[in-house]
Amino acid sequence: MNALLAVETAQARLFALQAPLPYKEISIFELFGRYLSQDVIAKRSQPAAPLSAMDGYAIRFNDLPGPWRIVGEVAAGSVPPRALATGEAFRIFTGAMVPAGADTVVVQEDVAVDGSTLTLTGEGPGARGRHIRAAGGDFSTGDLLLEAGSLLTPGAIAAAIMGGAARVAVGSLPRVAILTTGDELVAPGAPPAPGQIPDSNGAMLAAMLAHQPARLGDICHIGDDRASMSQLIKDLARRHDVIVTVGGASVGDHDHVRGALADADGRLDFWKIAMRPGKPLIAGTVGDAVLLGLPGNPSSAFVTATLFLLPLLRHLAGARDPLPRIEYAPLGAPLGPGGARRDYLRARRVGGAIVPLDSQDSGQTMPLANADALLVREIDAAAAEVGAPAAYIAIA
Numbered sequence: 001m002n003a004l005l006a007v008e009t010a011q012a013r014l015f016a017l018q019a020p021l022p023y024k025e026i027s028i029f030e031l032f033g034r035y036l037s038q039d040v041i042a043k044r045s046q047p048a049a050p051l052s053a054m055d056g057y058a059i060r061f062n063d064l065p066g067p068w069r070i071v072g073e074v075a076a077g078s079v080p081p082r083a084l085a086t087g088e089a090f091r092i093f094t095g096a097m098v099p100a101g102a103d104t105v106v107v108q109e110d111v112a113v114d115g116s117t118l119t120l121t122g123e124g125p126g127a128r129g130r131h132i133r134a135a136g137g138d139f140s141t142g143d144l145l146l147e148a149g150s151l152l153t154p155g156a157i158a159a160a161i162m163g164g165a166a167r168v169a170v171g172s173l174p175r176v177a178i179l180t181t182g183d184e185l186v187a188p189g190a191p192p193a194p195g196q197i198p199d200s201n202g203a204m205l206a207a208m209l210a211h212q213p214a215r216l217g218d219i220c221h222i223g224d225d226r227a228s229m230s231q232l233i234k235d236l237a238r239r240h241d242v243i244v245t246v247g248g249a250s251v252g253d254h255d256h257v258r259g260a261l262a263d264a265d266g267r268l269d270f271w272k273i274a275m276r277p278g279k280p281l282i283a284g285t286v287g288d289a290v291l292l293g294l295p296g297n298p299s300s301a302f303v304t305a306t307l308f309l310l311p312l313l314r315h316l317a318g319a320r321d322p323l324p325r326i327e328y329a330p331l332g333a334p335l336g337p338g339g340a341r342r343d344y345l346r347a348r349r350v351g352g353a354i355v356p357l358d359s360q361d362s363g364q365t366m367p368l369a370n371a372d373a374l375l376v377r378e379i380d381a382a383a384a385e386v387g388a389p390a391a392y393i394a395i396a
Helices: 005-015 154-164 202-208 228-238 257-263 297-318 364-371
Strands: 023-027 058-060 068-074 088-092 104-107 109-116 117-120 144-146 168-170 174-179 215-222 243-248 267-271 282-286 289-293 328-329 342-348 353-356 372-379 388-395
Touching: 005 144, 005 267, 005 282, 005 297, 058 068, 144 154, 168 257, 168 328, 174 202, 202 215, 202 243, 202 297, 215 228, 228 243, 228 257, 228 289, 243 297, 257 267, 289 297, 289 364, 297 342, 297 364, 328 353, 342 364, 342 388, 353 372
Parallel strands: 068 088, 174 215, 174 243, 243 289
Antiparallel strands: 023 168, 058 088, 058 104, 068 117, 109 117, 267 282, 282 289, 328 388, 342 353, 342 372, 372 388
16 A cells, blocks of 8 residues: 555546446436437438428429429428429428439529519529538437446537437546645634634535536535544445545544554555645545545645546546547646656647646645646656646646
């Protein structure tokens, strides 16, 4: 337990502590932000028939340059009354079925109408098939629309509905408890006594969960009392899939999370990560619940939550790719050599570049408030000049 784990090794071990939760079928209107548990296969083709992409007139391309005789009208949602013959045209509207026999739509801006006679006044369609959406042009019956494990975005939901879905199988939402620890903390808004500080971590983590596939359960605080902490952890484990403790993860005499985990008949899987901030991270299990112990400094708690807590929740909810996405941008300021741990520097994206903030003190909240990215510096990285490519994780 004394060796520092690589971030990727710790993430893999964390995911191995608990399999994704069972899936359930839910209404299409509840899908946003959930992860698919099964592939979505198209039950129909889209469009099911050729449709007009513009308001105009359905014609035969070989009849150009006209004139034509207007023999009917087709609106969206209606069926053409008959096939189109040579020299004829149907008035047609966007989204309407193209009559059999027609292979082109001429837009209304390029024609003139005199009674039932249609004449070309503009350039015309230019090519056969213009302004027609082909049958199956979006997808066809039997096509794979969405893969299991993918995130249901608004666009993905639209595709599922268009493919004929009304209910979709998704991963269950893990229920999460947040437990802040420490005698030095007071509730937000309460006046701290000498030596005390407001408890910012509970509300910060709750805000981080707001747009994640999770259900926020208990948010509570406990002082530096190992026996009381152990009992509370036991109680929380009965009602939650994940328990997040904040603080008490290091090696001080008042850091009780590891001891309380053992007293609660839990199992410690790993402790200490080769990263900065966030080295004293704890992971284990209590019954069927995963316990993730974050360090107490606000930036340390935020960074470890970004790299471990949020990916764990996405994993439990069925995500195929639960880890945060790494992006790249040129450095906007020089950086010295990296150290013995991977650094996650609070940074901002400025004019297409990524710029580390001046202060990287993990106990300060203002650098965290001003950051919109975590700049990733590998172990023993060489010094880097302005313009060098840099990896980062967007956090806002």
